[in-house]
Amino acid sequence: MSVTATPIELEDVHGAHNYHPLPVTVSHGEGAWVWDDEGHRYLDFLAAYSALNFGHRHPDLVRAAHEQLDRLTLTSRAFHHDLLGPFCAELAELAGKEMVLPMNSGAEAVETALKVARRWGYEVKGVPDEQATVVVMDGNFHGRTISIISFSGDPVAHDHYGPYTPGFRVVGYGDAAALESAIDETTVAVLVEPVQGEAGVVLPPEGYLAEVRRICTEHRVLMVADEVQSGLGRTGETFACDLEGVVPDVYVLGKALGGGIVPLSAVVADGDVLGVLDPGSHGSTFGGNALAVAVGREVIRLLATGEPQQRARDLEPVLRDGLAPLLGHGLVGLRVRGLWAGLDLDPALGTGRDLCEALVGRGVLVKDTHGSTIRVSPPLTIDRADLEWGLEQVRGAVGDLVAAAG
Structure with a gap:
């Protein structure tokens, strides 16, 4: 195919079809807004699944990246560099823990946490070798590696990738017993x-x-909280666990930690957990690279002010009040926590994809999941007026589907 074809056409022919994007080609962004290659403007109501908690091209984050690009980007962990120690110290302080293990993607961080938990089990708890088990939740999503999809209940993510990694037990989410x-x-x-x-x-x-937390403490089991999406301000607290005053043994962080600029993830825990690792037992060439942690340090600085968390708390009632009128009038379910909402469209009206496509026509970008559900997760920096405008478009799009259904 000629390189004069559109970006979407080129991607369709030469890119693997492991995603089904909406038909929008984003060319640049600023704050909560993006523009496509034809100049149309859209309100970003997804924020890259929370990776863009601070919006597109946040000036402090862009400045940190530019300054670091002029100095150093990568050494690998074969050598020290001058930002890794400060980054680890600052993130540990933010999380109230002692140690940090930086990685790149959220899935890598989850895999790292699983490896650390198993090693801790063998070397500290005394579990017989090769017998360690981890309890996970039905409905989970922790990434797409072989081990992680081994305990996924989503057939699209799970099926036809076996043989699967053993050692996981699945229980119902929310069922403490x-x-x-x-x-x-x-x-x-x-x-x-x-x-x-x-x-x-x-x-x-x-x-x-x-x-x-109680169960893990009583049974001497590590509580590992995957806060890749829920952490770093999204729910109105630094970590979603903070909403119940709970401190896990291990935090798994990612997405927003890289400021929407570079991949950056981390496992954060105390020394009695992460201390089981020794040189050569785990690693990553790009994990903790200078460019990523320069941005990450600025993310930590923004969070340390408490302002992003407060903004999510302040806008939560705006988000809830803007969507609540749709319950029973197009929506059959609604869940809101901080600046984050899950909307269940009445299947009789269409699919979540149908609603997303309708919103593209209204200048709002969201994404569906699991059939009839869409998620709303705008940048925490969004103006209230822009949020209210976006919610007006959601109400209008749902209303159109209701009217079309008769």
Whole structure:
């Protein structure tokens, strides 16, 4: 195909079809807004699944990246560089922990946490070798590596990739009794999303995270909180676990940590957990690279002010009030936590994809998940007026589907 073809046509022919994007080709962005290659403007109501918590091209983050590009981008961990130590110290302080292991993607960080938990189980807890088990939740989404999809209940992510990694037990999300029943002397960790993002912003029952914490403590099991989507301000707190005053043994972070500029993830825990690693037992060429942690340090600085978290708290009622009138009038379900919402469209009106495509025509970008559900997660920096305008478009698009259904 000629290179004069459109970007979408070239991607369709030469790119693997592992995504089904909406027919919009974004060329640049600023704050909560993006423009396509034909000059049309759209309100970004997805924020790259929380990777863009601070919006597109946040000036402080762009400045940090530019300054670092002029100095140093990568050494690998074969040598020290002057930003890694400060980054680890600052992120540890933000999380109230002692140690940080930087990686790149969220899935890498989850895999790292699983490896650390198993090693901790063998070397500290005394689980017999090769027998460690980890309890996970139905409806989970932790990434797409072989081990992670081995315990996924989503057939699209799971099927036809076997043989699968053993050692995982799946229990119902929100069912503390089932969780406790699944734990035995081989259990080394419980892996839980404080809010299940990919599942549609599924909220746990009140008090559930505190029960998970209690169970893990009583059974000497690591509580591993996957805060890749829910963390770093999205829910109105630095971590979603903070909403219940819960402190896990291990935080898994990603997405927003890289400021929407570079991939950056991390496992954060105390020394009695991360201290089980020694030289050569784990690593990553790009993990903790100078460019990424320069941006990450600026993200930490922004979060340390508390302003992004407060903004999510302040805008939560605006988000809820803007969507609540649709319940029973096109929506059959609605869940809101901070500046994050899951909307369940009445299947009789169409699919989530139908609603997303209708919103493209109204200048708003969102993405569907699991059939009839869409997620709303605009940048935490969004202006209230822009948020209200976007919600007006959602109400209009749902209203159009209701009218078309008769």
